[in-house]
Amino acid sequence: MAKRITETELILPSLYLMSLNEGRITTSELIQKLRDIMKPVGEDLEILIGRNDDKFSQKVRNLKAHNTFEKFGYAQYKGVSKNSYVEITDDGKQHLKQNEDILKYLLINDFTYTDLTENLRKVAQNQNKKKIEVFDENIIIQEGNKRLTEVSIYERSSKLRNYAIQCFTKEDRISCHCCNFNFGDFYGDDIGKGFIEIHHTKPIFKYEDDDIENTLKQAVTNLIPVCSNCHRMIHRNWKKPIEIQFLIDNIHKNGLFNRN
Numbered sequence: 469m470a471k472r473i474t475e476t477e478l479i480l481p482s483l484y485l486m487s488l489n490e491g492r493i494t495t496s497e498l499i500q501k502l503r504d505i506m507k508p509v510g511e512d513l514e515i516l517i518g519r520n521d522d523k524f525s526q527k528v529r530n531l532k533a534h535n536t537f538e539k540f541g542y543a544q545y546k547g548v549s550k551n552s553y554v555e556i557t558d559d560g561k562q563h564l565k566q567n568e569d570i571l572k573y574l575l576i577n578d579f580t581y582t583d584l585t586e587n588l589r590k591v592a593q594n595q596n597k598k599k600i601e602v603f604d605e606n607i608i609i610q611e612g613n614k615r616l617t618e619v620s621i622y623e624r625s626s627k628l629r630n631y632a633i634q635c636f637t638k639e640d641r642i643s644c645h646c647c648n649f650n651f652g653d654f655y656g657d658d659i660g661k662g663f664i665e666i667h668h669t670k671p672i673f674k675y676e677d678d679d680i681e682n683t684l685k686q687a688v689t690n691l692i693p694v695c696s697n698c699h700r701m702i703h704r705n706w707k708k709p710i711e712i713q714f715l716i717d718n719i720h721k722n723g724l725f726n727r728n
Contacts, residue, residue: 471586473508473512474527474589477585477592478531479531479537479563479592480563481575483560485498485502487564495529495552498531498554499525502524505575506584512524512527512581532552541557543555543560569602569621574587576604576606577671587671600674601620601624603621603668604621607622608625608626608629624680627684628672629666632687633662633666635688643664643693644664644693644694645667645694646694646719647697651663664695666694667693668690669712672687672691702715
């Protein structure tokens, strides 16, 4: 069962939403937009007795009631009554910038609410300690959009990708975990052999002084090789990613691709 989210775990995504909205946002907007990007489940969706709010909404409201942003210096509530809003501070902008890669990785990859909150908790508990580094397959897929500031992520992600491909290659072949599609068979070895995309089933982090080889060995258990079509199907509905086994079951039921 998913653990309830805490106020500190809401800080970073809240700052992100402020940054997308000219630096400020109302509580009502924050509740809805946080719900959209985090996709809460479990106890956080329980309606409070005698209220229209669920527990997730109340947790967002508590950011104001408990002065959570102000305690860290990341944002300030301004205005009065229905016209009040929360505005990001310079310290909040800096905090967001320091964790931008982590947040983007967590949100773009459609991880479950449990995985998302657990890893936001790691970030919150790690402040002013070790730098957290991420691996992101999307940077590899969209190599043409690589920016200079992403070179370190690109290089780490390439190491993870290459290690995963090596692990998942059997008898000189690597095929989609879901539909068994093989790029070499379809396009010919000259252009298709060895090509695959790597789906992250759970977030993969590395602290800056962690040994990369040990990280890769542990990380591979949270990866699967997938073809481009299955990868897009998994992420087709951003608000509700498709579970791997559900996708496989539907391929077995409806798919025409030869799995022999």
